[in-house]
Amino acid sequence: MDQERTTAIFAFSKRVVGVTVRNEQTLLGDIDRLAAQVTEEHYRIQPDLFERYGKPGFEKSRRDTVYTLQYLAESVQMDSPSLFVHYIGWLKQLLSGYGLTDADIRLKLELVLRCVRAERRDEWTDRMVRILEMGILRTSEPAETPSFIAREHRLGPDARLYLDALLRSDRMEAYALIDGLIERGESIRDIYQYVFQASQYEVGLLWQTQRISVADEHYCTAITQSAMSRLYQHWIGDERPSRGGVLLSACVGGELHEIGLRMLTDVFEMEGWDTHYLGANTDEEQLLEEVLRRGADIVALSATMTFHVHIMKKLISVLRTDERAAKAIILVGGLPFNVDPSLWRKIGADGYAPDAAKALQEADRLMAARVQGAERKAREREEAAAEGGHELGS
Ligand code: B12
Structure with missing residues (x-):
C-alpha cells in the first residue's frame, strides 16, 4: 500500500x-x-x-x-x-x-x-x-474454487448431464435422467448426494462467479426440489426397517437454506427413523415445543450462513437448560461446520456430520453410546446399592 x-x-x-x-x-x-x-x-x-x-x-x-x-x-x-x-x-x-x-x-x-x-x-x-x-x-492468495462435478466422482457424468439439462431449462430431460438412474438401480441416497447435492453446489458456484443469474439459480433449485419430491413414490410408504429413533430437524432462525436438511431428514426416514421436519427459519420456542411434543432422540440443527452460528449456539443452550429435553442428542451441520470441523464442539453440540449419509452413522453411534452410558449408570447404581446394603447389614 x-x-x-x-x-x-x-x-x-x-x-x-x-x-x-x-x-x-x-x-x-x-x-x-x-x-x-x-x-x-x-x-x-x-x-x-x-x-x-x-x-x-x-x-x-x-x-x-x-x-x-x-x-x-x-x-x-x-x-x-x-x-x-x-x-x-x-x-x-x-x-x-x-x-x-x-x-x-x-x-x-x-x-x-x-x-x-x-x-x-x-x-x-x-x-x-x-x-x-x-x-x-x-x-493475496488464489481463490479459485474447483468445480463440484467431475467425471471421476461417483455419478459425476450423470450429475453433469442433469445440471446441463437444468441450465437449458429442460425440466423433462432432467426428470428423465433421474428416472434412468432409478431404473439402473442407483440408490436414492446416492442420487441425493452425488447428483442433487453436487449440482446444487455447482449452481452456487456458477451464481457466485456470475455465469448464471439469480433467476437461473432459483429455477435449478426449484426443479431439484420437485425432482426430490418425484422420487417419494419410490420409497414413502414402503416397508422399512424400524429403528425406533425419533428425529426432529430444523434450520435456525433466519436460515433459508433448507434443502440439505430436507435431504438429511429423508435419508433418516428411509432408514426407518420417525422424522419431523420443521424446515427453514425455526424459532426458539417452536423448536423446544416440538422437541418435547415429539420426544426427539436426535435434534438435527442446520445453518448455512456463518452469521447464524451464534443463533444456533443460543438455541442449543436453551435446549440444554430445559430438563425435559435432557434425552435429546443434538447434531449440527451446514456450510460453516464443513469449513471448521471443530466448530460443533464450541457451540455445545453432541456431534456433527458433513453430509446426510455420515449424519446417519453419527446418529447411530451417539444413540448406541447413550444406551451404553445409561446401562453403565444403572450398573453403578446397583453396585452402590449393593455395597450400601452390605454395609448396613454388617
Ligand atoms: C439454493 C440456494 C439458496 C436458496 C435456498 C432455497 C432453499 N429452499 O433451501 C435461497 C435463494 C433462499 C438462497 C439465499 C441466500 N443465499 Co444461497 N445458496 C443456495 C445454493 C445454490 C444451494 C443450497 C443447497 O441446496 N445445497 C445443497 C445441500 C444438499 O447441501 P448442504 O446445504 O450443504 O447440506 C448438506 C450438508 O451440509 C449437511 N448438512 C446440512 N445441514 C445439516 C444439519 C445436520 C444436523 C447435519 C448433521 C448435516 C447437515 O448434510 C446435507 C445433505 O448432505 C448454495 C450453494 C451451496 N454451496 O450450498 C448457495 C449459498 C449457500 N448461498 C449463498 C448466499 C450468499 C445466499 C444469500 C446471502 C444471497 C443473497 N444475497 O440474498 C441468501 C441468504 C439467505 C439466508 N438468510 O439464509 C452462498 C453462501 C456463501 C458463504 N460464504 O456463506 C452460497 C454458498 C452460494 C455461493 N457459492 O456463493 N440461497
Whole structure:
C-alpha cells in the first residue's frame, strides 16, 4: 500500500469516535454504523470507485461491508479464524466478477483493522486483530474454487448431464435422467448426494462467479426440489426397517437454506427413523415445543450462513437448560461446520456430520453410546446399592 493510503487510513482511525468493537454484543450492535463509516472512508480514499459504480455501487459496498463485519463478528465470537478466512476467499471470487480487485478488498479490511486497533486492547480486540490480519493475508492468495462435478466422482457424468439439462431449462430431460438412474438401480441416497447435492453446489458456484443469474439459480433449485419430491413414490410408504429413533430437524432462525436438511431428514426416514421436519427459519420456542411434543432422540440443527452460528449456539443452550429435553442428542451441520470441523464442539453440540449419509452413522453411534452410558449408570447404581446394603447389614 502506498504512503498516501497508509496516512489516510491512520487519520481515519483517529477520527472514528464511539465505535466500540470490544465485545460480542457491542460488535454486533455497532456493525451498521461501522460499515457506513468504513465505506465512506473507502470512497474518500478511492474516489474512482464512485466514478466506476455510482451511488448504487456505494450502497452495495456498504451492504457488503455489513456482511463482512457479520462474518468477522461470528468468527471472533466462535474463536474460529477459518470462518473469516474462508469468507474472504469466497468474497474475492464474488467481487472479481464485479471488477473489484484484491487491493480494494484489502483496503477495506485495513480500514476496519485501524478502527479495531484504535480501541483499548483486550482479549476481544486482540482476537479480532489476529483474525483480520489472517483475512488480509488471504486476499493475496488464489481463490479459485474447483468445480463440484467431475467425471471421476461417483455419478459425476450423470450429475453433469442433469445440471446441463437444468441450465437449458429442460425440466423433462432432467426428470428423465433421474428416472434412468432409478431404473439402473442407483440408490436414492446416492442420487441425493452425488447428483442433487453436487449440482446444487455447482449452481452456487456458477451464481457466485456470475455465469448464471439469480433467476437461473432459483429455477435449478426449484426443479431439484420437485425432482426430490418425484422420487417419494419410490420409497414413502414402503416397508422399512424400524429403528425406533425419533428425529426432529430444523434450520435456525433466519436460515433459508433448507434443502440439505430436507435431504438429511429423508435419508433418516428411509432408514426407518420417525422424522419431523420443521424446515427453514425455526424459532426458539417452536423448536423446544416440538422437541418435547415429539420426544426427539436426535435434534438435527442446520445453518448455512456463518452469521447464524451464534443463533444456533443460543438455541442449543436453551435446549440444554430445559430438563425435559435432557434425552435429546443434538447434531449440527451446514456450510460453516464443513469449513471448521471443530466448530460443533464450541457451540455445545453432541456431534456433527458433513453430509446426510455420515449424519446417519453419527446418529447411530451417539444413540448406541447413550444406551451404553445409561446401562453403565444403572450398573453403578446397583453396585452402590449393593455395597450400601452390605454395609448396613454388617
Ligand atoms: C439454493 C440456494 C439458496 C436458496 C435456498 C432455497 C432453499 N429452499 O433451501 C435461497 C435463494 C433462499 C438462497 C439465499 C441466500 N443465499 Co444461497 N445458496 C443456495 C445454493 C445454490 C444451494 C443450497 C443447497 O441446496 N445445497 C445443497 C445441500 C444438499 O447441501 P448442504 O446445504 O450443504 O447440506 C448438506 C450438508 O451440509 C449437511 N448438512 C446440512 N445441514 C445439516 C444439519 C445436520 C444436523 C447435519 C448433521 C448435516 C447437515 O448434510 C446435507 C445433505 O448432505 C448454495 C450453494 C451451496 N454451496 O450450498 C448457495 C449459498 C449457500 N448461498 C449463498 C448466499 C450468499 C445466499 C444469500 C446471502 C444471497 C443473497 N444475497 O440474498 C441468501 C441468504 C439467505 C439466508 N438468510 O439464509 C452462498 C453462501 C456463501 C458463504 N460464504 O456463506 C452460497 C454458498 C452460494 C455461493 N457459492 O456463493 N440461497
